[in-house]
Structures are given as C-alpha cells and as structure tokens.
Amino acid sequence: KKGSHRTFMEKEIFEQPGAAQSALFSRVDSNQRRIRLGGIAEHMDELLQCRRVFLVGCGTSYHAGMMAETVIERLCGYSVTSVLASHFIDCLPHVGPGDMCVFISQSGSTADTIAALEYANKCDALTVGIVNTVGSSIYRQTDCGVHINAGYEASVCSTKAYTCQCVSLLMIALCIHFEQRLRQNQPVSDLYDEIFDGIITLPDALSEALDESKHIHEIAKKISAASSCLVLGRGFSYSVAREGALKIKEVSYIHAEGIAAGELKHGTLALVCDDIPLVFVAPCDRYMPKMQNAVAQCTARRTDKAKDGVVIITDDTAWVSAGFKSVIKTPRVHEMVQPLVSCVPLQLLALYLCEERGFDVDKPRNLAKSVTVE
C-alpha cells in the first residue's frame, strides 16, 4: 500500500530512516559500543583469516559495494575490490581460500550475482550474502550473511534497500574491526568510533536530508527539460555520483553519467555547456578544495550567470554565499558515512524529474524488479 504517497518510489525513499533503523535494530550494542551480527558471528574465525575481499553485485547493489570499499579496507586492513557480478563471471578472477566474496542483492535472485556466487563457491572462497529477501537463492547458497531488513521494496528502482545494504556493509566492517582488536587486546581505532557514531545517528540524518524535498522538487522543475546531465563526485562521493546518475536515467530517461570529478580534464569537460545540468556531490570532506576546483572548471565554461543548471549537494553553506542558487543542503555526518546521506537528494531529484516529465515512476520502461536471466 502506498498510503499517503503518490508512488512506491516516493514511499520507499521516505521510509529510509525507519528502514535504516530496522537494519540496525537489536544489532547495535550501545553500552559496549559494538555491533552484533548473528549472521556472521559463527564464521568470525574464517572472516579474520581472509586477506582479500570482493564486493559483488549488479546496478545499485554494486554501488553499495563501491560505497563500502574504502571503509572496509581502512577498518579491517583487507585488500577490497568492488566488482560488477557480470564482469566477475566474464573475467573469473583467481579467488580461493583466504578470499571473502560478498554478494550484495536486494532480491537475492539476480542471475549474474548467483552465477558469480556459484563460481566463488566452486573456488572454495568464503561466501557472504547481503540480501533483503529471506529464503532467497543467494541466502541459501552463501556460507553466511546478513539480512538487511529493509522491508518489502515494490518500486523497480531501488532506494531503501541501497541504504540498508550500505548500513549492513558498514556494520560488518565494524564487527570485524572490533573482533580483530579484541583478539589483539587492543582498543578500537578512532575511525571505528567515528563510524559507529555515524551509523547510530544515521536515521536522524536521513530524516533531515528528506526535509529538503520541496526545494529539490523546485530544482527538478528547472532542469527537467534537459536531455542529458552529469553527476560529479570524488573520493567517498564518487559512488554516490554513480548511483545518482543510475537513478536519474532509470526513471526520468534523461541520459545521466556519474563522473569522477578528477577525470573531468581527461574527456568529460568537452561535454560541459549550458544545455547540460551538472550535479555536484560536494560535502565538506578532505576532497573539498579539489571539488571547488572542479566546479570552477565547469562554471567557467557556462554562460548562465544565475547558475540554475548547476546543482550542489552539500553540507557546507559556503556554496550559497558563492552565488549558487540550486544548493541542496544535507546534514553533516562523518565523511565515510556521508555518501548515505548525500544519496537521498539524488533519489528525490530522480523521482521529481520523472514526475515532471510525466513517466510512470514505479515501472520504468524495459526494466524488471528482479533480473533472473543473465
């Protein structure tokens, strides 16, 4: 049931604070400041022996892996690679004992992801599932895993499942870090504490990000006639740019590309002109000076003085003072948790672009919710 919402996509975007809460529910031990994941506890010895991690998924689930890559690497010391399931089965990387292959899937029944899982199982890698659907194929074929508890997702376009996938991956990283330090008789790192605080306050931060919805709708009205748009981010925000572009193209049918801002001068800058709206994901993190530079590079090649076609998603009000009209404010959280918050405005932007252009948000053409053939 859609309740008071016009579409399932809208409903599911607005359900995200509650969905994140469900993913965290009874897994966060606030007194001991640790995460308890029943789904991986029994396999902790094997997890700690791993050296490499592959995060495997398709579409949005792949982007959740991209988002978590650096966090897992920094917290747990593994070498981590996120990879598209279709690419994994095309390239058949050398995996085996000592490798952890994590399969991320809302439905738990995506054909490419299952094929990659079957290969990893055959190679005797440790296989871990991150799924929403209890009893699904990926749940059944993995050695262990975590249910993300997002609740039923009806819209073809994945939103709340993405958020819960990211939360679950961060919980796994925290859980492993805690156990590593416990066994070495060492205290947890500062980064652990920061990310722990970031995820327990995430439901509130998501609610605050949703408060910008009306403003985002107004921005969508201004750019809805575009036939192409670029979403730019760097560092922790690159995966968000990719995910945001996927959302936009999937429901609004505007061609959208998620670009690493550091790559602008290597080709994409040639596309920058007044006709193409630019969306920058530019939180106040360690990459801010470089993002300011990327924005300046692009605005120098545009003539629209009102800068209506330049959208900035940020937790830094300095952009408003700098004369940008379309600034979407997000709450400030730790830079490695920020991608979860920055993604919300992009989901809303995609939703409103689709509505403005008059398409069916919940049933984008040519797409199915569950892709059960390769």
Ligand code: UD1
């Ligand atoms: C259980 C509840 C969860 C609740 C949590 C805390 C269910 C299904 N799970 O989760 O909703 O938040 O207690 O009270 O009711 N597994 C796989 N592969 C996967 C996913 C899971 O093998 O892809 C396995 C796990 O290893 C585990 C079992 O399925 O053995 C259940 O996993 P999960 O639901 O995540 O475990 P809990 O955290 O105990």
Ligand code: F6R
């Ligand atoms: C995008 C979207 C798809 C899915 C992809 C994987 O909004 O929904 O890109 O993320 O088809 O599906 P699951 O997660 O079910 O394996």
